[in-house]
Amino acid sequence: MTYIVKPKNHHPLLEKNELGLTRRDYEGAVSTLCAGCGHDSISSAIVEACFQLSIESYKVAKLSGIGCSSKAPAYFLNQSHGFNSVHGRMPSIATGAAMANHELLYLGISGDGDSASIGIGQFVHCARRQLNMTYIVENNGTYGLTKGQFSATNDLESKNKYGDDNLFPSIDLPSMAIQLGASFVARSFSGDKEQLVPLLKAALSHKGFSFLDIISPCVTFNNHNTSTKSYDYIREHNDALSRPDFVPSGKEILTEYPRGSSIEVPLHDGSLLSLEKLSESYDPTDKIKAIQNIQESQRDGKVLTGLLYADPEAKDLREILNVSDKPLNKMDQKELCPGSERLQDINSGLK
């Protein structure tokens, strides 16, 4: 994973957040991805979301697998620990890390190869276990680092750069995530920052498994006119369910949507995701309808974006396993070791 360190010069008048930090403080190294790569837009949306939420970077763990998308964690949140693991296995690393210390924020960055092919098993079980993390798939429908092979999210019969047809239907990760029990599922487009930033903020504030499928065109291998993951195609076929606005806890709702057309999703930390309804049938808390909406839009050749499903009341893995409120990695020997007296009892029981 190549990277170039960014100089640390700040303009004195840069806007500051509640922690007195500027956006620059949330940046990472200079990206070495191709110019125009959708992944870089996602990185900057993450920077924006973390800046706006006044997140303390050092309390974030950013985790990834292998691939172009998995390089991205180097390009935001310099003060966070990062873990660039093995291909398709970020979810298990995240599971272990989150079990060790639930007080950090876990941000996983994956790609369509990483999550829909080699790591699909880990993706499935991470969602099923309700791990408290934000899981982003930077979905470009292609294997970029190995130069343009089809990925499993590419649409049937869409072509690659060389004009070959994709022979197999695509895997729709959001539908899977909903079915598997993810409690926050959204799709967005790297080129739509207005939609993406509020969704990211809501995902980061949600307790439970937050999944974001972000269509992120690959300018080098999958941005031609026969691709269904190109900038032009997505702009033309983007069917936004709602216009989201994220309202931090304790803040007034300033956005005013016409009565009856807005939906509010209260999040665990007291913040609110307020959504202007663009579709009549839209109800983000109805699991079955959410899957139906996705499938209908797929049938109609549209790419449905926005918050697809949310269950703000869902339990997360730590609660399911009834693990202590004190992080396991902060427990000392006194708390963990039963000592010699108990061992004598155990010895007596084995005679």
Next chain:
Amino acid sequence: MNKIESVNDFVIKFANVNGSGSASANQMFAKGVFRSGIPVSPKNIFPSNIQGLPTWFEVRVNEKGYLGRREGIDIFVAMNPQSYQKDVAELKQDGYLIYDSSWKRDFDRDDINILEIPLTKLCVQEFTNPKQRLLFKNLGYVGLLASILEMDKEIYISLIEEQFRGKEKLIEPNVKALNIGYNYAEENFKDYCDIKVSKSDKTDGLILTSGNDAAGLGCVYGGATVCAWYPITPSTSLAESYNKYSEKLRVEIGTEKNKFAFIQAEDELAAMGITIGANWNGARAFTATSGPGVSLMSEFIGLAYFAEVPTVLFNVQRGGPSTGMPTRTQQSDILCSAYASHGDTKHVLLIPSDPKECFDFAVEAFDLADRLQTPVIVLLDLDLGMNDWSTKEFEWDDSNDYDRGKVLSKEDLDGIEKFGRYLDVDGDGIPYRTYPGTHPEKGAYFTRGTSHDEYAGYTEDGVKNAEMLSRLLKKFQTASSLVPAPVFNQEKNNSSMGIIYFGSTDCSMQEALDMLEEQNMKIDAMRIRAFPFNLEVWEFIEDHDLLFIVEQNRDGQMRTLIMAEGGIIPDKLVSILCFDGQPITAEHITNKINTHLSGKPVLAAS
């Protein structure tokens, strides 16, 4: 008819149908002998199946404390007509055959003593529930054995009472079943059998437990808080032991919340990933698996090695290759554990020889993994992991502190100008690490499996990468001075010949060494307990002209490891091998040594 005569020294074998509840009755028989003060080594020889196939259970009773398997059966409790023929053939001349004579049989052997007991008929008479009629046959023969071996029946009654504490209703029918066999034998076989169990005190200071049970408990004592695993025989009961003991010993008073996380992963890859993730974040975490699982985990093991994340893995070895013999024992994952993963990798191995050492090494594994920031693999095998052993009591020194290794706190970081995750500050090859969330401005770094420099930055500079690889080798050198030293059978070497052995072979080796001594053969012995090999291991090899390396695999994997790591001349190292899935016997070892010394070629196959 001659009869085998013996007090507190015999081998008894049970043949049953699996899934019939026999294992717990056989276990109870063994425990009764143990409670009589005589060391026992019960071994469950079971098929990879749940119900209906033949299964055996062998118990060696030996007052001297020899716990290895011994060929030749003195008493055979044959309860499975499917395997009668094979079973009866195994019985020694003048031995005792006990079988269910509800259906009479002729066994074609006139050199054995046959004890007939119509167990099925008796149970049908006494019980109405069809399940009980079947199940209680097992306790029936335990009762019979108690009588003919002249054991204290009360011991078995207390064992039944303990087993059904909380389900008192079940005590009465179980005791009744025991008495069916006991009373029948008192009436029909009084003074018939010349093998006896006589109360002794040779189990003082001993407990009866399995290596898996002990290692799981060791993980609790060693401070492990995360266990991620995937079911695989013969390691499953290790993870389950950790969970069982954690539920007893690691629940917060008041909140009733767990001070541990027990996660059954979707596969071994995820189990390893969870383990690495938790260790990376400062919790002590482990996984337990067997050969096929190690193959699956290998990519991750390489990551943990190269990114220097502490990791503890228990590999309870079984018969390989491939799916192999899942329910039989072997020591055939030495090389695949020592060099697991692609590229240049080497891993610390700990090789316990009995359940007590499984407990101790489990604790030690976490200290070593944290100290060395690397995977530590504890190698058990099925015989050690799943069978109960008469082993020394567990010990714990409350003044011992966990060694969490080189971890920088916020204060430490404040005092450092520039943190380098992979800088060799102390010259021992071990760098300093930080946990995520420690310091707002310092200590963050990127963990990666790709080539990196001292500051954890990605690099494609080949020279830099070579430096990193060399430092890892230096760290491995450091490891050789930290891992458990070998155990020697002699205070001072006094022969030009030596034996090298390891793991569960220990129990048979102690007996083999006594046998060799009786034959007036002078031979030194060393039990290897860890890899990398310590200085003492090399000195022992240096000090001897001829070395026998005893292993339970086909290829002499420990021998290969010794040759590869120490550049030892192959001619000097003679393999004594056993790989038929049964635990190695003392007789096998001494025979092979004698054959070699007599100048005949030692055949590899056992």
